[in-house]
Amino acid sequence: MASVDECREALHNLAARMDANAAQVRDHVNLERTLACRISDLDCAFHGRISDGRLVDLADGDDPDAKIALTTTSDDLVSLVAGQLDxxxxxxxxRISVDANPFDLLKLRKLL
Structure with missing residues (x-):
């Protein structure tokens, strides 16, 4: 099982990758949403925002009102971000659950 710190690091790595691609997708994908990432086996969560093709304002803790919510295990989160899990x-x-508007899911897919 991955640790809370490894999950936090994985999300910051994802944010860095999205930041590197933001200029390319910004004009094609208009997605401004709050995001919650819930880690079921560690009973912890992280939250942030997707803005201008970037993942920003990452912080510990849940956002129960997030427009996009991802729930997974710690190991699966780390594998997803590393590109080892499709x-x-x-x-x-x-292995993962995403609670979001279907149109947001389509836009989110373009960002990744």
């Missing part, structure tokens, strides 16, 4: 396959196998 998102569609993980969704189909119920």
């Amino acid at each position: 998102v569609p396959k993980a969704l189909a196998a119920r």
